[in-house]
Amino acid sequence: MLDEGLTVDPKRMDFPPTGIFVRARVPAGGYGSFDIVQLDAPSLQRWLRSRGGNNEWAEAVVALLLGHRVDTRLEGMKTSSV
Numbered sequence: 001m002l003d004e005g006l007t008v009d010p011k012r013m014d015f016p017p018t019g020i021f022v023r024a025r026v027p028a029g030g031y032g033s034f035d036i037v038q039l040d041a042p043s044l045q046r047w048l049r050s051r052g053g054n055n056e057w058a059e060a061v062v063a064l065l066l067g068h069r070v071d072t073r074l075e076g077m078k079t080s081s082v
Contacts, residue, residue: 005025005046006023006024006025006046006047007024007025007026007027007040007042008025008026008027008034008038008039009039009040009041010026010028012037012038012040013038015037015066015067017035017037018035018037018066019035021033021034022034022036022039024038036066037067041063041068045059045063048062
């Protein structure tokens with residue numbers, strides 16, 4: 001996957017890995033290879049849509065499985081990092 005501005009959430013570094021790695025930026029600067037569980041919520045959504053898909057239900061399920069909060073009451077399911 002090409003870098004599309006994916007960013008790591010430093011608070012998620014100790015989450016159990018999925019084994020799916022992407023190139024992402026650390027907020028303090030620099031790039032590296034990180035597990036998708038370490039991405040912040042907006043980056044996870046961009047990564048999930050990077051192949052042309054847009055399935056809000058599936059995105060919400062993946063976000064929940066990876067420990068993000070999902071607010072389904074709002075227009076267009078919004079996610080946030082825990």
